Amino acid sequence: MSLEDRKLEVLRAIVEDYVSTNEPVGSKLLAERHSLGVSPATIRNDMAALEDEGYIAQPHTSAGRIPTDKGYRLFVDRLSSVKPLSGAERKAIQTFLAGAFDLDDVLRRTVRLLAQLTRQVAVVQYPSLSVSSVRHLEVVQIAATRVMLVMITDTGRVEQRVVELAGTTTPDQISDLRGALNASLRDRRLSDAPDIIAGLPDEVPPDLRALMAGLSSVLLETLVERTEERMVLGGTGNLDSVDFPHSIRPVLEALEEQVVLLKLLGEVHDPTTVRVRIGGEINDEAFRSTSVIASGYGSGDTLLGGIGVLGPTRMDYVGTMSAVYAVARYVGELLAGS
Numbered sequence: 001m002s003l004e005d006r007k008l009e010v011l012r013a014i015v016e017d018y019v020s021t022n023e024p025v026g027s028k029l030l031a032e033r034h035s036l037g038v039s040p041a042t043i044r045n046d047m048a049a050l051e052d053e054g055y056i057a058q059p060h061t062s063a064g065r066i067p068t069d070k071g072y073r074l075f076v077d078r079l080s081s082v083k084p085l086s087g088a089e090r091k092a093i094q095t096f097l098a099g100a101f102d103l104d105d106v107l108r109r110t111v112r113l114l115a116q117l118t119r120q121v122a123v124v125q126y127p128s129l130s131v132s133s134v135r136h137l138e139v140v141q142i143a144a145t146r147v148m149l150v151m152i153t154d155t156g157r158v159e160q161r162v163v164e165l166a167g168t169t170t171p172d173q174i175s176d177l178r179g180a181l182n183a184s185l186r187d188r189r190l191s192d193a194p195d196i197i198a199g200l201p202d203e204v205p206p207d208l209r210a211l212m213a214g215l216s217s218v219l220l221e222t223l224v225e226r227t228e229e230r231m232v233l234g235g236t237g238n239l240d241s242v243d244f245p246h247s248i249r250p251v252l253e254a255l256e257e258q259v260v261l262l263k264l265l266g267e268v269h270d271p272t273t274v275r276v277r278i279g280g281e282i283n284d285e286a287f288r289s290t291s292v293i294a295s296g297y298g299s300g301d302t303l304l305g306g307i308g309v310l311g312p313t314r315m316d317y318v319g320t321m322s323a324v325y326a327v328a329r330y331v332g333e334l335l336a337g338s
Contacts, residue, residue, distance in 0.1 A: 006036070006038065006046060007046045007049060007050055008074075008078060008079060009034075009036060010030065010036065010043060010046045010047060010050065011050055011055055011056070011067070011071060011074065011075060011079070012075060012079045013025075013030050013033070013034040013036065014030070014047075014050075014056055014065060014066075014067055014071070015067050015071065015072065015075045015079075015317075017029065017030070017033065018066050018067060018314060019314055019315065019316055019317075022314065023064070024058070024059055024063040024064035024065060024066050025064040025065055025066070026063075026064035026065075027040045027041075027043040027044040027047055027064075028040050029064070030043050031043055047065055050065075050071070051065060054068060054070045054071075055067065055068060055070055055071035055074055056068060056071050067313075067314075069278050069279035069280055069281070069313060072278050072279070072291070072313055072317070073278050073281075075317065076276045076278070076317055076321075080317050080318045080321065081318070082274055082321050082322055082325045083318060083322050084322070084326075085322055085323070085326050089117075089326070090326060093113065093117075093326060093327055093330050094330055096109060096113050097109055097110065097113065097327075097330050097331065097334055098334065100334070102156060102158075103126075103127070103155070103156035103157055103158070103335070106156070106331065106334060106335065107124050107126065107232045108232060108234075110122070110124045110232075110234075110307065110327060110331050111123065111124050111232050111233060111234025111235065112234050112235075113327060114234065114235075114307070114309060114323060114324065114327050115234040115235025115238060115309075116235070117323040117327070118235075118309050118311070118315075118316075118319070118320045118323050118324075119235075119238050119311075120235060120238055120309045120310060120311030120315065120320065121233065121234070121235045121236050121238060121239060121255065121309065121310045121311065122233070122234045122235050122307075122308070122309050123231055123232070123233050123234075123261055123265070123307070123308055123309070123310065124231060124232050124297075124305065124306070124307045124308075124331070125229060125230070125231045125262065125265045125305035125306045125307070126157060126229065126230040126231065126232075126305060127153070127155035127156070127157050127304040127305050127335065128229060128304065128305055129153070129157065129159075129190050130190060130191055131155075131189075131191075131302060131303065131304060132153035132154060132155050132157060132189070132190050132304075133153060133154045133187055133188060133189050133190065134151060134152075134153060134154075134185045134186055134187065134188055134190065134193070135152045135153055135154045135186070135187075136151075136152045136182065136186065137149070137150070137151050137152075137178065137181040137182050137185060137186070138150040138151075138152075138178065139174050139177050139178045139181070139215070140174075141169060141171070141174050142162070144168045144169070145164060145165050145166075145167060145168055145169070146162060146163070146164055146165065147162075147163050147165060147169070147174065147215075148160060148161070148162055148163075149161050149162075149163050149215055149218055149219070151219075153190070155304055155335055156335060161218050163214055163215055163218050164214070165210075165211050165214045165215075166210040166211065166213070166214055167210060167211070169211060173207070173208060173211065176204070176205075176208055177204075177208060177211060177212060177215060180200065180203065180204050180208070180212065181200070181215065184196055184197075184200060184203070185197070193219070194220060197216045197219050197220055198216065198220070200212050200215075200216050201213040201216060229262055229266075229305075231258055231261065231262060231265070233255060233258075236252065236255060238311070239251065239252065250285070250286035251286055251287065251289075251290060251310075253286065254284065254286035254287060255310070260282070260284045260286070260287065261292070261308075261310070264277060264282065264292050264294060264306075264308070265294055265305070265306025265307075265308060266306065267294075268294050268295060268296040268303075268306045268308075269296065269303060270296055270303070271295065271296040271297055271298040271301075271303055271328065271329075271332055273295065273296075274293060274294070274295045274321045274324055274325050275293070275294050275295065276291065276292070276293050276294075276317065276321070277291060277292045277294075278291045278313055279291065279313050287310075289312060289313060290310055290311060290312060290313065291310070291311060291312070291313045291315060291317075292308055292309070292310050293308055293309050293317070293320050293321055293324050294306055294307065294308030294309075294324065295307055295308065295324050295325055295328040296328065297328040297329070297331045297332040297335070298332045298335075298336075299332055299333075299335065299336035300336075304332065304335060307324065307327065307328045307331065308324060309323070309324055
C-alpha cells in the first residue's frame with residue numbers, strides 16, 4: 001500500500017470512529033480497531049501529515065484527532081460511495097410510501113421515513129410547477145359571483161384559488177368555462193401555458209369573455225408565474241439529540257425560513273446523483289456546523305424536485321447518502337405512476 005493510500009485509510013478510520021463515538025481518535029485506538037497493517041508509530045506519522053494538510057485537527061492538547069470539513073470532503077469524494085440498501089430496507093421504504101393516498105401524504109411520509117432512517121432533519125421539495133403539466137382544471141361555483149378554480153398537475157400537485165368574477169354566472173356558463181379551460185390547457189406544460197391563457201378570453205363566446213378574463217388573470221398571476229416553491233420538513237427534533245459545536249438556534253431559525261435549503265435543493269439537477277455540501281461549503285453562517293446531502297427525484301430524465309437531509313458535519317455519510325438516494329428513487333417512481 002502506498003503512503004497516500006495508507007493515509008487515506010487512516011483518514012477513513014478516523015472519520016468512521018469519530019462519527020460513531022463523538023470522541024477524538026488516537027493512534028493507539030486506530031491500531032486496535034482497524035487492520036491498517038502498520039504500527040501505532042507509523043499511524044502517528046500519518047496523522048501528523050494529515051493534520052499538516054488540514055484534513056484532521058486536534059481539538060485540545062493531549063487529545064486525539066477529529067476530521068475537519070476538508071477531511072470530510074476528501075472522505076466523501078474518495079472513500080465513500082452510495083451503497084445499495086438491504087432487501088428488507090428497500091421493501092420497507094416501498095411499502096411505507098405505497099400507502100400514501102395523495103401528493104401531500106407522499107411528501108409527509110417521505111420526510112418522516114427519511115428522518116427515521118438517518119436520524120437527521122429531512123426535507124423534500126414539492127414538484128416544481130415549472131416542470132409540471134396540467135392534468136385537469138375544475139371550476140366550482142361557491143356564490144353568485146365567486147368560484148373556486150382548482151388546477152391538478154400530472155405530478156399530483158393541487159393548486160386552488162377563490163376567484164371573484166365580473167358578474168353573476170349560471171351553471172351552464174360554469175360548465176362552458178370548465179370545458180374551454182380543459183380543452184386548451186389539459187396536458188400542456190405550465191411553462192408553455194402563459195401564451196395560451198392570455199388568448200383564452202378571445203376564444204370563448206362574448207357572454208363568457210369577462211368571466212374567462214377573470215379566471216385567466218388568476219391563472220397567470222398565481223398559478224403559472226409564481227416563483228416561490230414549497231417544501232416539507234421532518235425530524236427537526238433529531239437536532240436535540242445531536243452534539244453541535246455551536247448553538248442549534250441559528251440552524252432552527254434558518255430551517256424555518258427555508259430559503260437556504262430551497263437554494264441547496266435547487267442546485268440538484270439530476271435524479272441519479274447525490275450531492276454533498278459540508279460546513280463552510282454551504283456559504284451560510286447558520287449552517288457552518290452542518291452538512292446537507294441531497295438528490296433529485298423524478299421520472300426518467302425529468303427532475304420534479306429535490307430531497308435531502310441536514311445534520312451535523314459529524315454524520316454517517318455513507319448510510320445517509322444511501323438512504324437519500326433510495327428514498328428519492330422510490331418517490332420518483334411513485335409519482336411517475338400517479
